[in-house]
Amino acid sequence: MSNLRVTLVLGPSEGGVGRHVRSLAYRLSQEGAAVRVVGPAATDDRFDFSSHAEFVPLEPTSLRDLWRLRRRLADADVLHVHDHVAARAALAVPRSTPVVVTWHHPLPTRSLSGRASRALASVIVRRASVVLGAAADLVEAAFALGARDARIVRVAAPELPSPTRTRSQARTALGVAGRPLVLALGALVPAKRFDLLLDAAAVLMRRDALPPLILVAGEGPERERLNARIRRERLPVLLAGRRGDVPELLLAADAVVIPSDWEARSTVAQEALRAGVPLVATKTGGIPDLVGDAALLVPPGDADALAAALVEVLEDPEVAARLREQGPKRAAEWPTEEDTALDMLRVYGEVTGTSV
Known part of the structure; x- marks a missing residue:
């Protein structure tokens, strides 16, 4: 899949999601994919995506930025959006572009904004080729909202460096x-x-x-x-x-x-x-x-x-x-970051009709 053009989109992140996307960007690039990361500028400041991929600073919550995103994504072979805010980017690409959605967190269920989020999520999961959930209840929620295909994703935490002190x-x-x-x-x-x-x-x-x-x-x-x-x-x-x-x-x-x-x-x-x-x-x-x-x-x-x-x-x-x-x-029984990246490549192969 050396010619595969993958765009990863995330919203504001302080921790796990940003680190996961950074790991994916690095390892997909190592496998020969052309990777672009789209997200708030602050995420690149924190996770340094641009050292491994093209980084496009856009805010997925902004309608204006979503329109700009549509023009920037015309050449993507697959769009992979992470969590609920970023998932709105799925609505900014042509119907011909395969969309993979990863949910790392549950949707809000209380308050008016929670109901609105669920309604929007239902539209997005029906648009998605595959919804990946980081826990079983997220997969169940995706099916309940109308997903055609929803699966568990094995998100590996990036390895930490060795301590420098005793x-x-x-x-x-x-x-x-x-x-x-x-x-x-x-x-x-x-x-x-x-x-x-x-x-x-x-x-x-x-x-x-x-x-x-x-x-x-x-x-x-x-x-x-x-x-x-x-x-x-x-x-x-x-x-x-x-x-x-x-x-x-x-x-x-x-x-x-x-x-x-x-x-x-x-x-x-x-x-x-x-x-x-x-x-x-x-x-x-x-x-x-x-x-x-x-x-x-x-x-x-x-x-x-x-x-x-x-x-x-x-x-x-x-x-x-x-x-x-x-x-x-x-x-020792958990998947590695390399395993997670290879799992993603297999999913991309399915939704684009190409081989890994």
Whole structure:
């Protein structure tokens, strides 16, 4: 497929979707495809798509930009749009252009805007040649909205570089040499439920033992509200902002926590298990199928259960040792980034009628 012209479109992204598209752009280019990435200029600043592909700075939410996008996409052999905002670009290409849609997150279901989003999504999935869902419930939702073909997609988290410090050095740098450290990673947005993590931190403070420091690496619109509560209640939580030293943070951590209401193939879960760090996560979306019994799972929205699972990991050496051993074994069963790119090439081959 050395002559295949692939256009990847994404909307605003701070994390997993942008990293996935960057990985695809690089590996598809390595396979000989001519790759173009379309998205907000800020995504190229963050993920450096232009080092691997042509980058077109356009905002998929703008009708004017969608019209400009139509002119720029006239030569695409296949359009691959990622998530709901970017999926609007499917309406900006000729009917003859095959469209692949990947859903990484569920549609909003409440409020007037949620109903409007579902109506638009129904039009888009009926237009798509294939809808790929990062979790089984996303595939079911696509079929319910009228998709002709919907499948699970195996989204592999990009491999992190090796740490540049020892565990002792990493912990000393963070000021937690003699204290348990719990790490949370992700955008500070409501769906990630860092407010629930603060509830769990308050539960941990009521115990006699020294509570762990909970370090949250990420940025987003919830920062001010979360920080105000942390200060008011003197919670043992540090909002550390966007970090470039995630391998060192994982090395220093005694546990990783994911309190989200919903996740697909969580990149954070993949990073934690690969690194052999015990994981506590909510039992939701694609997480159970992803981690199996290599993590402690708790019901979404239950701060007491979240706190109890963290205590179990931090204070029971046998539980921690089991999770540290099982995590990398489970991770070895997952597809690699190369596997994911080859899966995409096979899908592109199907929708364009060409061979891989």
